Amino acid sequence: MEKQKLILIAEDDPSVNRLITFKLGKEGFKVRSTSDGKEALKAALEEDIDAAIIDVMMPFLDGIQVLKRIRAEKPQLPVIILTVKSRGEDIHKALELGADQYMTKPFQTAELVKSLKSLLGEL
Amino acid sequence: MDKENKPIISSDGISILESVENLPNLLEQVSDCIYITDLERRIIFWNTACEKVTGYKAKEVLDKRCADDVLNHIDMAGNKICSTNLCPLYRAMAAGQSSEQPLIVKALHKNGSRIVVEVSVAPIRNKQGTVVGGMEIFRDISEKVDLEEQKARFFSALSHELKTPLTSMQGYLDLLLAGDAGDLNDIQKEFITTIHNQEQKLAGTIDELLEMARFESTDFSYESNLFDLSLTLENLANSFRADAAAKKLDYSVNIIPGLKMLGDRERLAQAFGNLISNAIKYTEKGFVSIEADYNRKNDMIRVAVSDSGIGIPEEDHKAVFEMFYRVENPGTRSKGGTGVGLYIVDRIVQRHNGMVELNSSPGKGSVFTVYLPGQNTEKKE
Incomplete structure (x- = not known):
């Protein structure tokens, strides 16, 4: 059997965090759950993760900054930005900084899983 | 009646105007900033409001060009407007036409800071009708x-x-x-x-x-910046890819690269976002497609958002662009919502001197086509 993929979740809202953690667990992923930008960045850079799902508005460091720093060190890591921000400018900025996918909340859990799997080459 | 020949002063008005000692005196007193230039954009008149808002006294700026570090307009994103062919005063004098919409730019204050001003301009003609100068009116906003x-x-x-x-x-x-x-x-x-x-x-x-x-x-x-619409549309289209995939729609995006235009990028993204999200929302099977191209002949950008969705009956084609169309007509469409989306689209496109066209009938899908003035940097033949 293939090694379980480790997914980083950066989400400060506990119920959304638990939701994603639960769903990814069901789908056979291992989850590294974090609830602020600083903690997320540390985990992203120091741990052997396979992909990251990152919220934008988070304490200490926002998701866009986290994305920027991840891109500087791990240009290939699949990153999904998952946020309530739906302005064209926000989307533009995130994609320009190298997000692989931009999803707005509320989102469909099945779609998130699909995007993640497709970025990991599992679809 | 022809706009050029429309009388703008009644016969009574003429006698009142004749009793005004001189026009510059009057322009001095208004609270909006007014300055007048010759064709080379050398400042020949500068009112008190200009002095207050910019910090420059009339005697410091008269005979200077407004580009000579006096106002030196830049757009909201910081790009140079002054001394380029985007200068509103230059455009008004070259075209012999006043501005259709006030423009928001940043003007220079004497102390080096930038003030956000709303600008409108008009060419000044002599009795023979030849453009001899220009007038700019601005206010600190x-x-x-x-x-x-x-x-x-x-x-x-x-x-x-x-x-x-x-x-x-x-x-x-x-x-x-x-x-x-x-x-x-x-x-x-x-x-x-x-x-x-x-x-x-x-x-x-x-x-x-x-x-x-x-x-x-x-x-x-509205901001007025030169930007790459193709890039904005590509990013926007990509952000809806997951929504289209969730409904198993055939989602195609064909955008000619490098479409440049002058306008408010964020606003236009909001407008096109509404069109794309509507197309996906009202299409249960089939396709949603986004196309953008450019017509060199009339310097117009065309963006079409098509779908194979429920469609809109002919008699509603005008009404869909009205505010709260759906709230006032519950049941017109099965999905919830208040119906502000298309009103916003129409409004934003109009503010960019463009237009929205709708081709649709029930069961046959819809095509929303937006035409916007291009800003081709290449020389036109």
């Missing part, structure tokens, strides 16, 4: 812009507060319905489906209310 930014921050926070709980609700209902938390019996499934549907309606309404609030709070000011 820095405070208004500050207020606008505060409002935008408020709506962004409000949006976050409203959508975070909805995200949880939708997500957990998704899990329950997918059986991720164990099997549901038929009644449980029915009830949870009902909650899910209602939650979706609520989410749609909140989206539109926030959209309307955001639109209204900033409607007075």
Whole structure:
């Protein structure tokens, strides 16, 4: 059997965090759950993760900054930005900084899983 | 009646105007900043309001060009406008036409800071009708812009507060319905489906209310920057890819690269976002396509958003662009929502001197085509 993929979740809202953690667990992923930008960045850079799902508005460091720093060190890591921000400018900025996918909340859990799997080459 | 020949002063008015000692005196007294230049944009008149707002006394600027570090307009993104062919005064004098919409730019204050001003311009003609100079009227709207930014921050926070709980609700209902938390019996499934549907309606309404609030709070000011519309559309189209995939729609994007235009990128993204999200929302099977190209002959950019969705009957084609069309006509479309989306699209496109065309009939899908003036940097033949 293939090694379980480790997914980083950066989400400060506990119920959304638990939701994603639960769903990814069901789908056979291992989850590294974090609830602020600083903690997320540390985990992203120091741990052997396979992909990251990152919220934008988070304490200490926002998701866009986290994305920027991840891109500087791990240009290939699949990153999904998952946020309530739906302005064209926000989307533009995130994609320009190298997000692989931009999803707005509320989102469909099945779609998130699909995007993640497709970025990991599992679809 | 021909616009050029329209009398603008009644016969009574002429006698009143004749009794005005001189026009410059009158222009001196108004609270808007007014200055007049010759064809080389050398300043020949500078009123007191200009002095107050810019810090420059008339004697310091007369005979200088407004480009000589006097106003030196830049757009909101910081790009140079002054001394380029984007200078509003230059355009007005070259075209012999006044500006259609006031422009928001940043002018230089004597102390080096930048002031946000709303500018309108008009060419000045001599008795023979030849353009001999230009007049620019501007007013300081820095405070208004500050207020606008505060409002935008408020709506962004409000949006976050409203959508975070909805995200949880939708997500957990998704899990329950997918059986991720164990099997549901038929009644449980029915009830949870009902909650899910209602939650979706609520989410749609909140989206539109926030959209309307955001639109209204900033409607007075449009930025005018040169930007790459192709890039904006590509990014926007990509951000909807997952939504289209969720409904198994054939989603095609054909955008000619390098379409440059002058306008408010964020606003246009909002308009095209509305068109694309509508196309996906009202199409259950088939396709949604986004195309953009450029007509060199008339320097127009064409963006078409097509779908194979439910379509709109001919008699409603005008009404769909009216505000709250759907609220006042419940049941016109099965999906929830207040119907502000297309009103906003129309309004934004018009503010860019463009137009929206609709081709649609029930069951045959819809095509929304937007035409916008291009800003081709290449020389035209």
